[in-house]
């Protein structure tokens with residue numbers, strides 16, 4: 688696999704809290720994921736016009752319609768979408784960004800947005816409040832990395848996420864200011880961040896890793912009949928109990944065999960499955976696991992068991 692990112696991207700992520708990486712995914716990978724989006728969401732076009740619920744000069748608001756087409760896998764589709772969140776290049780970026788030998792995928796969602804489904808404009812916010820019960824660490828490695836992946840061309844008419852580099856937001860406020868619900872403080876924060884706003888607009892196949900302390904906001908879809916296909920993959924160091932979102936077993940009714948039957952042990956480890964050679968694996972746990980996932984190739988786990996014997 689050719690390198691899909693360089694040290695300059697890791698450095699920018701560490702410094703600014705967010706960085707756009709073009710051509711992260713190959714055109715073939717993008718096409719396969721797009722086909723799965725079309726299968727899962729069952730549509731390719733939005734309305735002729737966007738909706739705009741804001742009054743003149745008002746900042747965007749969160750509203751439930753924005754999240755109506757945000758889905759958690761595994762999905763009834765090919766391995767392309769089911770395994771994209773644990774693509775080896777994403778895992779490699781996460782390991783290097785977090786300086787961790789082992790990482791967990793603690794959130795992974797597919798988000799299809801369509802012109803006219805919602806006013807997707809959001810206020811600036813940080814993501815830490817639903818990724819940890821406390822606050823972001825001052826040390827980025829103790830936090831997490833969310834990698835927003837675009838699988839359709841995303842211009843500013845296609846709801847490109849906007850963000851403020853950490854070096855700029857530091858002049859305005861820390862991430863905790865997003866907790867202040869006082870309407871006047873909220874408006875003042877939005878106004879103060881606005882001059883520093885940058886767009887993550889990028890072609891299909893781009894990745895945008897960002898941190899849980901970075902101010903950002905969704906923007907509206909205005910392109911006629913437009914769609915935006917995105918996947919969010921969030922990684923933390925495997926040993927980090929302070930960060931969480933999905934408990935994967937909570938989603939046990941989803942088609943997990945699609946992942947187990949096709950993922951490598953390293954990819955499964957991102958979901959918390961013990962690696963081959965781990966003490967968890969015994970003759971009995973292997974038998975039981977095979978019963979649960981008949982199509983899962985347990986050879987590497989069996990071989991490690993034999994080696995350890």
Ligand SMILES: [Fe+2]
Nearest residue numbers: 812813814903
């Ligand atoms: Fe967010």
